[in-house]
Amino acid sequence: MRKFIFEKRKYGFELLMDLHRFEGNPNVFFDPAPHTTDFFEILIFEKANGKIELNGQLLDIVENSFFFISPFQKKSCKIDLSGIRGFHLVFQNDFLSDFFDDKLFTYRLQYFYNSQHPQYVQLENEDYRVIRFALDEIITEIKNFQNDSLHILRPLLYFSLSKLNRLFSKRYNISPDTQSNSTIYKFKELLELNICTIHSVEQYCSFLNVSRHQLNAMAKEHSGCTSKEMISNRLLQEIKMELRYSDKTISEIGYALNFSESNNLTRFFKNLEGISPSSYRDNYQNDSD
Known part of the structure; x- marks a missing residue:
């Protein structure tokens, strides 16, 4: 089975996260054959038609839908690439966990490492616009990377992940708390x-x-x-x-x-x-x- 490896020095310097829009080159992100990654992924669809098989569940892609994939989970994609719009967010755990000195950070998020509920959520337009604003800012900062860019990228990513945790938890009626007993x-x-x-x-x-x-x-x-x-x-x-x-x-x-x-x-x-x-x-x- 194919395994995708995170490219730490893709931009010529080490960066443990990345974000792209599907419109640029969607073929890079989707594989119809089962595959895994060694990093965290969030597939974000503004507009698309198709299905994603994740953890044994076949999930329909709809407007403003988010798919959360933990490292080494198996997935396959059957997606119509015509007219597709959205984002592909990837990161390694160390990008945030080292900064916050919290190796359990990704385990605090309900949508990763969750075998009780689908690792999927659809957002209302208003909620999606909030997340999209942060994603657009991340793309802009990566394109114009400067010495202090990490101090901007980390809080933007942390905000996005934490906000999504609240929305995901509300959808499945589970606790959004990320600061309870470790x-x-x-x-x-x-x-x-x-x-x-x-x-x-x-x-x-x-x-x-x-x-x-x-x-x-x-x-x-x-x-x-x-x-x-x-x-x-x-x-x-x-x-x-x-x-x-x-x-x-x-x-x-x-x-x-x-x-x-x-x-x-x-x-x-x-x-x-x-x-x-x-x-x-x-x-x-x-x-x-």
Whole structure:
């Protein structure tokens, strides 16, 4: 599978973010084949027709729609390029996390690393105009980069991401708070690092030095789900990606994801998805033909 790598020195100096309009060269940004990136992406469509497959969900592109992609998540794009308008925003975590001395910054944003809700939102025109103003300012600053440009780019990006977090959270009726107990954000990070090997609430509680009751309370407040549901949703997402994009057998997937037996994976998947893993894979392959 193709992986896109962030170009840190694209402009001749190191810059850990970039922003373009689709109108310039849309073919650079869309690939109909499944692919990943090693950076964060936000695809912003003012006008376009098509679909994006992200984390096993096929999402329609509509006016003023935003798609949020975390590093190494798999996506594919089927988009009509005629008359397309919008933005492609990319950045590496260090661009903001180092400045704010907060390695958990992107985990605080509800639209990244979220397996409970689609990583997608459509904005009202008034809200979109606010975000677009900041994006236009970012493009202008990159084009006219000066010694103090980073001091302008960082707050513009921080504003855009934080404003979008509020709008996304309102859409899905979840907490917009990015400054609550950092334990829940650390839990999200641990899920990303360990989902292939650790599925137990108790083990995560041990890592975080909290009780199951405490972790559940924080998880419910942040995501509307229990800690167990967050683990299960993230594990289900990982299984779907293996079924869609690898040629591993069900047994091999079970082994890779630390299920003691393949039957346990099948039972887990069927309880959450309603069909067997093999049927899910068959349906996806038939739809892709």
